[in-house]
Amino acid sequence: MRFVSSFKRGELVAEAGSTILSEGTHSPHLYTVLSGWAFRFKTLPDGRRQILNYLLPGDLLGLQGSIMGEMEHSVEALTTMVLCVFQRDKLDSLFEGHPGLGFDVTWIAAQEERMLDEHLLSLGRRTALERAAYLLAFLHSRAEGLGKISDKLLHIPVTQQHVADTLGLSIVHTNKTLRKLAEKGLIQWLDRSCEIVDAEGLRELADWEKPRERKRPLI
Amino acid sequence: MRFVSSFKRGELVAEAGSTILSEGTHSPHLYTVLSGWAFRFKTLPDGRRQILNYLLPGDLLGLQGSIMGEMEHSVEALTTMVLCVFQRDKLDSLFEGHPGLGFDVTWIAAQEERMLDEHLLSLGRRTALERAAYLLAFLHSRAEGLGKISDKLLHIPVTQQHVADTLGLSIVHTNKTLRKLAEKGLIQWLDRSCEIVDAEGLRELADWEKPRERKRPLI
DNA sequence: CGCTGGTTTGACTCAACTCAATCTCTGTGG
DNA sequence: CCACAGAGATTGAGTTGAGTCAAACCAGCG
Numbered sequence: 001m002r003f004v005s006s007f008k009r010g011e012l013v014a015e016a017g018s019t020i021l022s023e024g025t026h027s028p029h030l031y032t033v034l035s036g037w038a039f040r041f042k043t044l045p046d047g048r049r050q051i052l053n054y055l056l057p058g059d060l061l062g063l064q065g066s067i068m069g070e071m072e073h074s075v076e077a078l079t080t081m082v083l084c085v086f087q088r089d090k091l092d093s094l095f096e097g098h099p100g101l102g103f104d105v106t107w108i109a110a111q112e113e114r115m116l117d118e119h120l121l122s123l124g125r126r127t128a129l130e131r132a133a134y135l136l137a138f139l140h141s142r143a144e145g146l147g148k149i150s151d152k153l154l155h156i157p158v159t160q161q162h163v164a165d166t167l168g169l170s171i172v173h174t175n176k177t178l179r180k181l182a183e184k185g186l187i188q189w190l191d192r193s194c195e196i197v198d199a200e201g202l203r204e205l206a207d208w209e210k211p212r213e214r215k216r217p218l219i
Numbered sequence: 220m221r222f223v224s225s226f227k228r229g230e231l232v233a234e235a236g237s238t239i240l241s242e243g244t245h246s247p248h249l250y251t252v253l254s255g256w257a258f259r260f261k262t263l264p265d266g267r268r269q270i271l272n273y274l275l276p277g278d279l280l281g282l283q284g285s286i287m288g289e290m291e292h293s294v295e296a297l298t299t300m301v302l303c304v305f306q307r308d309k310l311d312s313l314f315e316g317h318p319g320l321g322f323d324v325t326w327i328a329a330q331e332e333r334m335l336d337e338h339l340l341s342l343g344r345r346t347a348l349e350r351a352a353y354l355l356a357f358l359h360s361r362a363e364g365l366g367k368i369s370d371k372l373l374h375i376p377v378t379q380q381h382v383a384d385t386l387g388l389s390i391v392h393t394n395k396t397l398r399k400l401a402e403k404g405l406i407q408w409l410d411r412s413c414e415i416v417d418a419e420g421l422r423e424l425a426d427w428e429k430p431r432e433r434k435r436p437l438i
Numbered sequence: 439c440g441c442t443g444g445t446t447t448g449a450c451t452c453a454a455c456t457c458a459a460t461c462t463c464t465g466t467g468g
Numbered sequence: 469c470c471a472c473a474g475a476g477a478t479t480g481a482g483t484t485g486a487g488t489c490a491a492a493c494c495a496g497c498g
Contacts, residue, residue: 042340045426050343052336067329068433073336095322099314102321106314109328110286116335117271117292121261123342124269124387128486159444168343173486175446191495192444207264214287347454378476392454394478410463411476439498446493454485461478468471 012083014038016157020083021062021075030088031061036081037157041165042073051166053115054078056142058216060108066091078157104217114211123168126206128177131167134206136187140199141210156194163194181205231302233257235376239302240281240294249307250280255300256376260384261292270385272334273297275361277435279327285310297376323436333430342387345425347396350386353425355406359418360429375413382413400424 012031014020020038021027038055052073055061065071066088095102115138122134139156143149164174178194181187186202188195196202203210231250233239239257240246257274271292274280284290285307314321334357341353358375362368383393397413400406405421407414415421422429 040336042336044340044344048344050340052339063325064329064333067326068333072333092318092322095314095318095325099311099318099321102318102325103311103314106282106321106325106328107286109325109332110283113328113332113335114283114287114291116332116339117259117261119339120271120335120342121263121269123339124384125263125267161444165343170487171445172447172488176486179446189445380476389455390477391456391479395454398478408477441497443496444494447491448489450487450489452485452487454483456483457481459479461476463476464474466471466473468469 010085012085014077014081014083016077016079019074019076020081021065021071021073023071023074025065025071026069027062027065027071028088029062030066030086030091031083032086033057033059033061034082034084037078038075038081039078039162039166040073040075049165050168051162053112053119054139054142057146059112060105062088063105063109078162101217107217111214118208122206128167128169128173129180130206131169132163132174132177132181133186133202134208135163135166136181136194136196137199137202137206137208137210140196140202144199145213145216154196154199155190156196157192158194159192160189229304231304233296233300233302235296235298238293238295239300240284240290240292242290242293244284244290245288246281246284246290247307248281249285249305249310250302251305252276252278252280253301253303256297257294257300258297258381258385259292259294268384269387270381272331272338273358273361276365278331279324281307282324282328297381320436326436330433337427341425347386347388347392348399349425350388351382351393351396351400352405352421353427354382354385355400355413355415356418356421356425356427356429359415359421363418364432364435373415373418374409375415376411377413378411379408 011034023042033055035057038061040052040055041049042052043049055075061075061083062071118138122131126134136156140154143154148154160174160178161171163178164171167174169177178187178189182189184201186198186205188197230253242261252274254276259271259274260268261271262268274294280294280302281290337357341350345353355375359373362373367373379393379397380390382397383390386393388396397406397408401408403420405417405424407416
């Protein structure tokens with residue numbers, strides 16, 4: 001991890017299930033995920049929830065709040081997490097003093113945009129089964145990119161409610177859809193987590209290609 | 220518009236309907252929209268298309284390609300457009316030499332991310348009628364932010380096929396949905412364009428709040 | 439031992455899709 | 469000047485994917 005002397009730094013540990021940032025809030029911080037899983041989401045006034053994306057080690061958290069003042073989404077931890085804390089008001093001085101890091105922040109933002117584009121394609125144009133396959137393949141691919149997998153199977157720490165809120169489906173239908181994936185031998189559902197059995201099979205079903213590995217900047 | 224001496228510059232005029240960037244392509248350019256409307260989209264191998272977002276004056280186009288090498292989506296013009304052309308390989312030197320501009324690029328990227336978040340919420344959790352209302356209110360709000368509206372009504376230059384591909388619906392159902400909005404007196408459908416009659420009513424129906432106006436950097 | 443949160447299942451309903459025609463422009467060639 | 473072709477918009481009929489409701493199941497835990 002690079003050292004940025006002009007930043008005040010600290011670490012934050014968040015429990016699974018805890019809310020790290022809330023929509024409508026002005027957080028003075030910007031975070032980098034050091035370990036653990038989380039997700040970003042928005043809710044409609046009547047309570048309908050949509051998960052926007054997942055956060056894994058290396059991801060930035062709270063950039064929007066830093067740039068636009070107010071958070072437009074919330075973030076909740078799926079597992080225990082360790083975060084690296086930055087002062088958000090120092091962001092422009094980072095661009096001044098460390099243009100390379102400024103570029104890296106933009107790189108990460110562009111990366112996030114690419115993921116959101118794929119999620120949109122999925123929500124808009126894939127069937128429920130394809131969507132589920134895509135989501136799990138996507139999460140598998142992200143974890144793989146972090147070297148978290150090695151030879152053993154990946155366990156994704158989500159409930160079916162999380163999957164439903166990501167795919168834009170009801171829990172009941174999500175359950176039936178995941179069951180189909182399990183029957184095809186692609187996944188196995190465990191107690192509040194999903195084991196990826198055949199990532200390649202999921203990708204094929206969703207007609208999705210794993211993105212090429214890119215050098216990820218470490219901030 | 221700010222002048223950036225270290226960049227080679229030029230202007231590009233694109234016809235309505237022309238493809239400006241293609242998925243899978245390596246474009247040597249990065250653009251800024253000076254005038255006109257366009258949209259970004261992705262397609263599944265079997266042809267299903269999803270529109271990701273719309274581009275209006277002030278938006279960046281091709282940042283992903285600049286940062287990640289290959290375009291992951293395509294861009295097509297809805298009207299005649301004028302674009303300002305930059306050399307993409309100069310991007311990191313921009314961060315070096317003009318940190319303020321580097322920050323602005325990140326600002327624009329964060330803004331785009333915010334819009335995609337809202338689209339995701341819409342696709343995942345809103346009904347067809349709410350989705351259509353949201354989309355039109357959103358486009359109205361964007362045009363309004365550019366001062367394009369004044370006292371007269373806004374005409375959005377899209378076909379029902381575009382709306383369908385944005386909302387993730389079939390054309391037939393999109394047609395029936397737009398008809399309902401017209402019957403409520405919120406819009407009027409014209410020849411390949413939509414006139415916004417009651418933007419506030421659309422926002423209410425979608426339960427969506429217009430984002431606060433933010434100072435937009437001009438690159 | 440009885441909660442509670444998460445998962446499963448079945449029955450019924452409804453929103454959205456497909457198929458198939460029709461209609462209306464607009465531009466074009468004879 | 470008219471006929472025809474093609475793109476976009478409409479409409480109706482029948483089908484189906486996904487939602488709702490409701491009940492049951494299951495494991496961990498105070």
